[in-house]
Amino acid sequence: MTGLTAYVGFFEVGKPKKGDFVFVSAASGAVGQVVGQLAKIAGCYVVGSAGSDEKVSLLKTKFGFDDAFNYKSETDLGAALKRCLPDGIDIYFDNVGGATLDAALLQMRHGGRVAVCGMISQYNLEEPDGLRNLFCIVPKATRVEGFNVGGWFHVYASFEEEMAGYIKEGKVAIVEDVVVGIESAPAALIGFFSGRNVGKQFVAIAKA
Numbered sequence: 001m002t003g004l005t006a007y008v009g010f011f012e013v014g015k016p017k018k019g020d021f022v023f024v025s026a027a028s029g030a031v032g033q034v035v036g037q038l039a040k041i042a043g044c045y046v047v048g049s050a051g052s053d054e055k056v057s058l059l060k061t062k063f064g065f066d067d068a069f070n071y072k073s074e075t076d077l078g079a080a081l082k083r084c085l086p087d088g089i090d091i092y093f094d095n096v097g098g099a100t101l102d103a104a105l106l107q108m109r110h111g112g113r114v115a116v117c118g119m120i121s122q123y124n125l126e127e128p129d130g131l132r133n134l135f136c137i138v139p140k141a142t143r144v145e146g147f148n149v150g151g152w153f154h155v156y157a158s159f160e161e162e163m164a165g166y167i168k169e170g171k172v173a174i175v176e177d178v179v180v181g182i183e184s185a186p187a188a189l190i191g192f193f194s195g196r197n198v199g200k201q202f203v204a205i206a207k208a
């Protein structure tokens, strides 16, 4: 499901062109790690953000991101984006919303696309953050489009065939995070919101 999310969000909503500058947030996660690798296959320059130095290293070494930064240790997200993407962003694949989305909107190139996949930074807030930089989508003709994977299962067969090829050819690597036993599920779920997981979070249920 998360692989299909990455695939349709990047190709169908992001509409990449070779040489595009791509930014992915929650980039080491289940969706983000696949988006980054698909962006490289599509001939793009890709930068990711993640919440620890270990995850940043994983992005560059395991998943082939061109650059990455730890958003938790940056004091100015806009400055981090300018440093990593000095010519701006053609596609922002948004997994987190909030301050990261606001900073990315300012760095979009003319005609850029924001594929809004999720806003995990907002899910547990009593009051969602507001966006201050929304107006810049007007002069830059930015397309901001949300999508839900539930509406895209008709492309599953072609996705599966294409992605299986990439995995067999070693062009896409997958990192999963497995905890064992149903009793581990609550902590794993809570850990999702503090970035404890690295990649798709599974709970393995032992056989009786």
Ligand SMILES: NC(=O)c1ccc[n+]([C@@H]2O[C@H](COP(=O)([O-])OP(=O)(O)OC[C@H]3O[C@@H](n4cnc5c(N)ncnc54)[C@H](OP(=O)(O)O)[C@@H]3O)[C@@H](O)[C@H]2O)c1
Pocket: 001, 002, 005, 026, 027, 028, 029, 030, 031, 032, 049, 050, 051, 052, 055, 095, 096, 116, 117, 118, 119, 120, 121, 122, 147, 148, 149, 150, 192, 193, 194, 195, 196, 197, 198, 199, 200, 201
């Ligand atoms: N549109 C759809 O159909 C669809 C389908 C599936 C998933 N989604 C969405 O896609 C996004 C990623 O899902 P996933 O399954 O790939 O999850 P994931 O990235 O594997 O796990 C969640 C990650 O989000 C990051 N995070 C948590 N709180 C954050 C915050 N306040 N600010 C920034 N980052 C935060 C953490 O990584 P760090 O250590 O990097 O902070 C955490 O590890 C979520 O927003 C999810 O709701 C959408």
